Every structure is written in structure tokens, then in C-alpha cells.
Amino acid sequence: TQLLEQSPQFLSIQEGENLTVYCNSSSVFSSLQWYRQEPGEGPVLLVTVVTGGEVKKLKRLTFQFGDARKDSSLHITAAQPGDTGLYLCAGPPWGGNEKLTFGTGTRLTIIP
Amino acid sequence: DVKVTQSSRYLVKRTGEKVFLECVQDMDHENMFWYRQDPGLGLRLIYFSYDVKMKEKGDIPEGYSVSREKKERFSLILESASTNQTSMYLCASSRTGRGYTFGSGTRLTVV
Numbered sequence: 001t002q003l004l005e006q007s008p009q010f011l012s013i014q015e016g017e018n019l020t021v022y023c024n025s026s027s028v029f030s031s032l033q034w035y036r037q038e039p040g041e042g043p044v045l046l047v048t049v050v051t052g053g054e055v056k057k058l059k060r061l062t063f064q065f066g067d068a069r070k071d072s073s074l075h076i077t078a079a080q081p082g083d084t085g086l087y088l089c090a091g092p093p094w095g096g097n098e099k100l101t102f103g104t105g106t107r108l109t110i111i112p
Numbered sequence: 113d114v115k116v117t118q119s120s121r122y123l124v125k126r127t128g129e130k131v132f133l134e135c136v137q138d139m140d141h142e143n144m145f146w147y148r149q150d151p152g153l154g155l156r157l158i159y160f161s162y163d164v165k166m167k168e169k170g171d172i173p174e175g176y177s178v179s180r181e182k183k184e185r186f187s188l189i190l191e192s193a194s195t196n197q198t199s200m201y202l203c204a205s206s207r208t209g210r211g212y213t214f215g216s217g218t219r220l221t222v223v
Contacts, residue, residue, distance in 0.1 A: 042214030043155075043212075098206060099170070
């Protein structure tokens with residue numbers, strides 16, 4: 001079973017601060033996806049990173065895929081209350097099918 | 113807007129009842145999935161389907177079955193509901209090689 005461990009599990013910071021969320025595995029993934037889930041809703045896809053070392057930016061969010069394709073990070077600059085939610089990383093195993101392995105999740109709260 | 117629609121947002125069922133959770137997608141996606149989400153356990157895959165009438169077991173299929181008679185519809189069936197099946201159920205669909213689109217979820221309570 002391929003696992004994706006996320007850290008921290010919980011994070012509560014003030015509006016305007018920066019933060020980084022990590023997603024780590026001992027296994028190689030062909031790509032990694034990041035989702036955000038708000039209370040009472042399903043997860044929503046934010047980004048997919050495909051190439052080892054790839055960096056993608058989505059406004060104040062920066063996503064990076066590790067060179068070895070075993071880890072990823074999400075950095076948020078100047079966090080806003082609208083960033084509050086559960087952040088999930090997910091990926092299909094190397095050479096695998098469409099079935100995603102989901103990370104353990106990071107619950108982020110931004111305090112106004 | 114592309115959508116995955118789950119038939120109910122909230123359901124309360126009695127122990128032993130047969131429960132049907134319906135999921136419909138309008139994106140012509142070939143892949144569809146059923147997950148349950150529980151605090152501390154994350155998202156766990158119950159069943160998935162790559163094509164009409166095809167299904168494969170996920171990580172926790174016990175007590176569940178599925179049906180995919182049409183490409184756009186994937187149904188999850190709880191044969192005899194039990195209290196340990198109280199959970200948030202999430203349906204998702206995808207085109208091969210792309211990310212998932214999730215429904216809003218069905219919060220099922222079995223009493």
C-alpha cells in the first residue's frame with residue numbers, strides 16, 4: 001500500500017502570514033494532485049504537478065513536486081480567510097492506473 | 113459548469129435497510145469512484161469503475177456493492193446498512209490521466 005503523509009495535520013495562523021504544507025511518501029508517484037475541501041463539500045482540484053522538480057503557481061499558492069517524485073509541497077503567501085479548508089494531496093502510483101492514493105490531509109484555519 | 117451530482121446531501125436510514133446512493137456526471141468521464149470519508153481515516157476507496165458494467169473493488173468493499181448500467185451513472189448500494197457505515201460518502205469522476213471531479217457528498221447516518 002502506498003501512503004502519502006501530510007504535515008502538519010492541523011495549522012492555524014493569522015491572516016497575512018505565510019505557510020507551507022508538506023506531502024511525503026516513500027514511493028514514487030507519476031504525478032501529484034492537490035485538492036481543497038471546504039466543510040460540507042467535496043474536494044476541489046487545485047493543481048496537478050507532473051514532472052519531477054516542477055513548480056506551479058496559482059495566485060498566492062505555489063506547488064512543487066520533488067525531484068524524486070516522492071514528495072510535494074504547497075506554499076501559501078499572505079494567507080486569507082478564504083484559504084481555510086482541508087488540503088489533500090493525492091497521486092496515482094508510478095505505472096499505476098486511475099486509482100488515486102489520498103494523503104492524510106492538512107486542516108488549515110486562517111484567523112482574520 | 114461540469115458537475116457530479118449526488119442524489120442526497122443528507123440521509124438517515126435504519127439498521128438493516130438496503131440503501132441506494134446515486135451519482136450522476138455530465139462530463140462523459142469514463143472513470144467513476146465511490147469513497148467514504150471519516151475523521152482521522154481520510155478518504156478510503158470503496159469501489160471504482162473504468163467503463164459501463166465494469167467495476168473493481170477498492171480498499172474497503174465489504175458491505176457495499178455498485179452498479180454502472182450507464183456511463184453517466186454510478187450507484188453505491190449498502191446491502192444491509194449498519195451503524196459503522198455512518199459516514200460521508202463522496203462520488204467522483206475523471207477522464208483518464210486527469211484529476212477527479214467530486215460531488216458534494218452524502219452524509220449518511222445509520223440508526
